[in-house]
Amino acid sequence: MQILYSKIIGEGSPLLILHGFLGMSDNWKTLGGQYAEKGFQVHLIDQRNHGKSFWSTEFDYDILAEDLKNYMQHHDLVKAGIIGHSMGGKTAMQFACTHPDLVNKLIVADIAPKYYPPHHDYILDALNALDFSTIASRSDAELQLSQHLTAQGIRQFLLKNLFWKEKNQLAFRFNLEVLSERMEEIGENIGATETFNGPCLFLRGEQSEYVVIADYPEIKKHFPNAEIQTIDRAGHWLHAENPKQFFDKSIQFLNT
The missing domain is CATH 3.40.50.1820 (Alpha/Beta hydrolase fold, catalytic domain)
Incomplete structure (x- = not known):
């Protein structure tokens, strides 16, 4: 357990x-x-x-x-x-x-x-569009997110989840794949x-x-x-x- x-x-x-x-x-x-x-x-x-x-x-x-x-x-x-x-x-x-x-x-x-009908699709789409192979810093991640999300407050909220998975590899703490698939259950x-x-x-x-x-x-x-x-x-x-x-x-x- x-x-x-x-x-x-x-x-x-x-x-x-x-x-x-x-x-x-x-x-x-x-x-x-x-x-x-x-x-x-x-x-x-x-x-x-x-x-x-x-x-x-x-x-x-x-x-x-x-x-x-x-x-x-x-x-x-x-x-x-x-x-x-x-x-x-x-x-x-x-x-x-x-x-x-x-x-x-x-x-x-x-x-x-x-x-609640699914209404976070645009956020999930923005997160799934990130290419971590080209992201070397939090500012890189914010720059890519800003192309999809104009609200700075939402970007800052999401970027709090960033962490160094390995020495040179940033990742999100949340399980984006499962949460994207389970949007209906969340609503x-x-x-x-x-x-x-x-x-x-x-x-x-x-x-x-x-x-x-x-x-x-x-x-x-x-x-x-x-x-x-x-x-x-x-x-x-x-x-x-x-x-x-x-x-x-x-x-x-x-x-x-």
Whole structure:
């Protein structure tokens, strides 16, 4: 059994943080440190096919939730709070519904329990177009990416995944081949039919269309006690675009 890679910081009540699609645990390093300062043992987790975790051709939310269960057993965690963003939010929802006894509080960041049509194709096309045989530096990679992706913020987010695979060979930490093949699964709704009746907070970005009012009934169906709040002046990457308000709302929820 393979166990997800993580960075663990702080001492106290366990808090597991799950990144989104093409992300990694490092994306949450700053916020993770803030939670640790407030008395949490923070687990910054790389999901399978991301970051420093193992690669696998198997990839759906049932499997991602099972990875989380195995992780908690491996680290002797009886119960934990969970924060999940986007794809990580779906993993967290699936896990909370199927293993409610392992979750004390759930925070879902800018994602709903519903199907999302594939919409990252242009990013995957840009990544698959990179020719690493001609890339000798991060600036080379950014130059090639810029020919396909005009948004500098997205390029910088993706380039955080670059590492030196060998002395003169750069590569991405995520498993681009499998993630490209499994785009449909990433957009799928959670498979759980059960409900999670524990405390739950959904945070949506004011400028994001990922969670809309029409989604609220479905959220309440799976999570009857869910609160739904909005992060001002933020899109889908709400924790990066308004980290102060994200932290303030989340820590208040975790501490009550």
